[in-house]
Amino acid sequence: MSKSYRVAILGATGAVGTELLALLRERNFPLSELTLLASEYSAGKEIQFGTDRLTVKTVQADSFDGIDLVLASAGGSVSKQWAPIAAKAGAVTIDNSSAFRMNPDVPLVVPEVNPEAVTQHQGIIANPNCTTILMSVAVFPLHQVQPIKRIVAATYQSASGAGARAMEEVKHQAQAILNQEPAKAEILPYPLAFNLFLHNSALNAQGYCEEEMKMVNETRKIFSAPELRITATCVRVPVLRAHSEAINLEFDEPFSPEAARQILAKAPGIKLVEDFGKNYFPMPIDASGKDEVLVGRIRQDISHPAGLDLWLCGDQIRKGAALNAVQIAELLIAKNLL
Amino acid sequence: MSKSYRVAILGATGAVGTELLALLRERNFPLSELTLLASEYSAGKEIQFGTDRLTVKTVQADSFDGIDLVLASAGGSVSKQWAPIAAKAGAVTIDNSSAFRMNPDVPLVVPEVNPEAVTQHQGIIANPNCTTILMSVAVFPLHQVQPIKRIVAATYQSASGAGARAMEEVKHQAQAILNQEPAKAEILPYPLAFNLFLHNSALNAQGYCEEEMKMVNETRKIFSAPELRITATCVRVPVLRAHSEAINLEFDEPFSPEAARQILAKAPGIKLVEDFGKNYFPMPIDASGKDEVLVGRIRQDISHPAGLDLWLCGDQIRKGAALNAVQIAELLIAKNLL
Numbered sequence: 001m002s003k004s005y006r007v008a009i010l011g012a013t014g015a016v017g018t019e020l021l022a023l024l025r026e027r028n029f030p031l032s033e034l035t036l037l038a039s040e041y042s043a044g045k046e047i048q049f050g051t052d053r054l055t056v057k058t059v060q061a062d063s064f065d066g067i068d069l070v071l072a073s074a075g076g077s078v079s080k081q082w083a084p085i086a087a088k089a090g091a092v093t094i095d096n097s098s099a100f101r102m103n104p105d106v107p108l109v110v111p112e113v114n115p116e117a118v119t120q121h122q123g124i125i126a127n128p129n130c131t132t133i134l135m136s137v138a139v140f141p142l143h144q145v146q147p148i149k150r151i152v153a154a155t156y157q158s159a160s161g162a163g164a165r166a167m168e169e170v171k172h173q174a175q176a177i178l179n180q181e182p183a184k185a186e187i188l189p190y191p192l193a194f195n196l197f198l199h200n201s202a203l204n205a206q207g208y209c210e211e212e213m214k215m216v217n218e219t220r221k222i223f224s225a226p227e228l229r230i231t232a233t234c235v236r237v238p239v240l241r242a243h244s245e246a247i248n249l250e251f252d253e254p255f256s257p258e259a260a261r262q263i264l265a266k267a268p269g270i271k272l273v274e275d276f277g278k279n280y281f282p283m284p285i286d287a288s289g290k291d292e293v294l295v296g297r298i299r300q301d302i303s304h305p306a307g308l309d310l311w312l313c314g315d316q317i318r319k320g321a322a323l324n325a326v327q328i329a330e331l332l333i334a335k336n337l338l
Numbered sequence: 339m340s341k342s343y344r345v346a347i348l349g350a351t352g353a354v355g356t357e358l359l360a361l362l363r364e365r366n367f368p369l370s371e372l373t374l375l376a377s378e379y380s381a382g383k384e385i386q387f388g389t390d391r392l393t394v395k396t397v398q399a400d401s402f403d404g405i406d407l408v409l410a411s412a413g414g415s416v417s418k419q420w421a422p423i424a425a426k427a428g429a430v431t432i433d434n435s436s437a438f439r440m441n442p443d444v445p446l447v448v449p450e451v452n453p454e455a456v457t458q459h460q461g462i463i464a465n466p467n468c469t470t471i472l473m474s475v476a477v478f479p480l481h482q483v484q485p486i487k488r489i490v491a492a493t494y495q496s497a498s499g500a501g502a503r504a505m506e507e508v509k510h511q512a513q514a515i516l517n518q519e520p521a522k523a524e525i526l527p528y529p530l531a532f533n534l535f536l537h538n539s540a541l542n543a544q545g546y547c548e549e550e551m552k553m554v555n556e557t558r559k560i561f562s563a564p565e566l567r568i569t570a571t572c573v574r575v576p577v578l579r580a581h582s583e584a585i586n587l588e589f590d591e592p593f594s595p596e597a598a599r600q601i602l603a604k605a606p607g608i609k610l611v612e613d614f615g616k617n618y619f620p621m622p623i624d625a626s627g628k629d630e631v632l633v634g635r636i637r638q639d640i641s642h643p644a645g646l647d648l649w650l651c652g653d654q655i656r657k658g659a660a661l662n663a664v665q666i667a668e669l670l671i672a673k674n675l676l
Contacts, residue, residue: 150641150642151641152490152586152641154492154571154584156494156534156573156575170532171516174512174516174531174532175516178509178512178513178516189617190621190623191623193512194508194512194576194577194578194623195577195621195622195623196494196575196577196582196621196622197619197621198617198619198635198649200617202617203614203617206637206638206640207595207614207635207636207637207638208637208640209617216640216641229640229641229642230640230641231586231639231640231641231642231645231647233492233584233586233635233647233649235494235582235584237494237534237575237576238532238575238576238577239532239533239534239576240532244534244573246492246571246573248490248569248571248586257545276541276545279527279536279538279540279541279547281535281536283528283533283534283535284533284534285528285529285532285533297536297545297571298545299544299545299546300544300545301569302544302546302554302567302568302569303488303489303490303554303567303568303569304488304567304569307569309569309571311536311571
């Protein structure tokens with residue numbers, strides 16, 4: 001019989017936590033024990049897991065004793081506090097927050113891109129930003145054939161990227177607007193229903209927001225390509241689930257759309273969605289709940305001899321967060337590292 | 339007393355026609371007579387214009403006798419049929435359709451960019467594509483200081499860009515989804531509420547859609563810059579009104595964001611909307627109903643030494659169509675060409 005593992009989920013009640021639970025069951029993850037941990041605020045909540053009803057416990061110093069794997073999705077400050085404690089207790093933490101991503105001692109892993117990086121872990125492995133994961137999966141297969149020199153990205157990020165409550169708020173806003181009442185913004189900074197706005201994460205001195213800088217810095221780290229040049233404009237749109245991205249790639253030499261198409265059609269984690277006859281390409285409603293990043297409308301960039309345009313949609317809660325984390329755990333198991 | 343003009347609106351019942359009527363009143367356009375023309379389908383409809391109630395007449399061969407100015411917004415085939423007849427009758431047609439835009443004998447005019455082009459008209463002046471007008475207004479003042487070499491654009495185009503009925507359809511779709519019912523798409527190719535999709539205009543052999551090629555070809559013509567390199571990804575988003583655009587510009591030499599900001603702050607037709615402290619930048623709900631193109635988050639592109647990123651929102655029915663047409667008419671009057 002193959003080995004099974006004692007797993008703790010830190011932050012099981014959020015959007016990503018909910019998806020993690022679903023994926024552990026769906027993928028028959030070899031669990032011998034499942035512990036749900038959270039801050040005092042969420043402790044005591046009961047969550048159904050298959051036929052079991054699990055009670056969320058308050059995370060504390062001895063929570064990680066005997067745990068093999070921690071899947072953390074409770075935010076950066078929670079991870080910062082507890083991942084090192086879990087590591088000392090001998091567990092491996094796969095962390096969904098941004099707390100450790102740029103730490104040189106912490107691997108930042110997209111299994112389709114840099115699976116070998118997991119071997120370098122010292123108790124913590126970081127799961128990249130959702131928008132970054134989706135782009136990485138879609139463009140890395142091309143980068144392997146011919147190094148990408150520059151990326152110009154524009155994103156179309158769904159409300160659920162700001163959390164389950166933001167998604168509910170957009171629905172309430174939409175209903176208010178349809179009723180010709182004012183749309184209240186409490187979770188989101190501005191009304192998002194029938195509107196959109198630039199991603200409202202903190203801006204740096206150069207005017208880039210954090211989300212954009214994650215795409216820049218995390219992609220470089222995941223690709224081991226510190227010289228890769230990236231600019232991005234991140235935008236929140238009134239979509240409930242799944243992010244979309246318009247990606248412009250520059251190479252040194254021309255990269256034919258047909259060659260790119262053939263490479264991406266065979267690449268892991270990607271589904272080509274291109275029907276030029278029907279003008280049908282990836283849409284968020286088609287990407288929602290899917291494991292694959294949908295890629296389509298691959299075009300020779302007519303403004304650059306070695307440019308390529310492509311469009312993608314992916315479920316940012318699934319592949320952009322929970323699925324990627326579970327895949328990392330599966331990778332650890334496959335490599336006998338758990 | 340200054341001169342006044344006999345004006346006909348061809349296609350007065352659509353979204354742009356409605357806005358044209360509002361603008362003629364709002365801007366005190368010197369009208370001596372206003373005739374509303376349409377196909378037989380819309381003829382007989384009554385439209386309120388100030389204190390007058392005007393009846394839409396069927397357009398026919400003698401409709402343009404004695405008319406000075408035709409504002410046409412009834413689609414390409416209607417314009418193709420009637421604009422030459424209006425020209426023969428001595429009227430000047432300002433045409434909102436794409437029918438004549440790339441005709442070398444027809445000026446394609448954005449008054450803030452190439453007002454002098456109106457002098458070349460031979461009875462027809464073309465009003466550019468909405469997305470193109472908004473981008474032109476925002477980037478031409480920079481192009482004048484240092485020629486733009488390349489543009490990478492991604493758009494976020496509202497439902498009303500597909501017509502008033504598409505806008506209503508999105509509302510119905512949103513209500514259906516909120517009621518957990520299926521969203522019907524009859525005007526639009528796919529459900530747009532809480533979703534988005536690549537602009538569904540016809541694709542060329544290179545995989546660019548017509549809307550994208552309008553941005554490429556029309557911008558070159560308006561700027562008199564046939565060598566200007568442009569790529570664009572046009573996307574329909576579930577916003578009711580006003581288009582947004584993420585624009586990446588490349589120059590030969592660095593263009594500082596501060597210099598760009600100072601130039602755009604003084605440029606005609608632009609309102610700078612940039613509050614980095616509050617993370618507040620242009621949004622479609624703020625651009626709706628406004629004459630100006632809202633521009634903000636001007637950034638040095640960190641991926642290109644001579645690159646600049648900016649973000650814009652503009653009311654595509656107003657400045658993107660009706661207002662631009664009325665401004666062209668005002669320009670003709672100012673130049674004694676009407």
